[in-house]
Amino acid sequence: MSITNNAQHSDVIYQADPAAVQHLHGVRESLxxxxxxxxxxxxxxxxxxxxxxxxxLAGMDGRHVYLDVTAPEMSRGFFNPYPGVYPSPYYPGVPYGGNAILPLVLFELLAISLI
Structure with a gap:
């Protein structure tokens, strides 16, 4: 399958300002x-x-900070539904009463503080 660049179908709706992109890369590196x-x-x-x-603070990648939280506190995240069958240190809990990994988007973070 080939993708053609047809001007009538590729009108740019939004393009990030290069200075903003550079700033966001700096924010990510700083985080x-x-x-x-x-x-x-x-x-x-x-x-x-x-x-x-x-x-x-369980980990980070280029887009997310991963927070290991208690499952009842969270409304989204990943968990291991079969902890006995497929044990995993990254997804250790069950949906209720255990732990879960909550992915948070890097660019939506305002503050991270130690407790």
């Missing part, structure tokens, strides 16, 4: 450098829309 020493520490994370999440 990685600040958070790396605090992996496996108990933290409180505040998002831009005011949500607060407490948990253990």
């Amino acid at each position: 990685h450098q600040c958070c790396k020493p605090y992996l496996n520490h108990h933290v409180c994370v505040q998002t831009l829309d005011g949500q607060m999440h407490e948990g253990v």
Whole structure:
């Protein structure tokens, strides 16, 4: 399957400002450098829309911070539905009464503080 670049079908609706893109790359790098020493520490994370999440800083990648939280506190995340059959250190809990990994988008974070 080939993709053609047809002008009538490829009108750009939005394109990020190059200065904003460069700034966002800097924010991502800064977050990685600040958070790396605090992996496996108990933290409180505040998002831009005011949500607060407490948990253990479990990891990071280019798009997300992963917070290990108690399942009843969370409304989204990943969990291991078969903890006895497929044990995993990354998804250790069950949906209720256990732990779950809550992915938070890097660019929606306002503050991360140690607890």
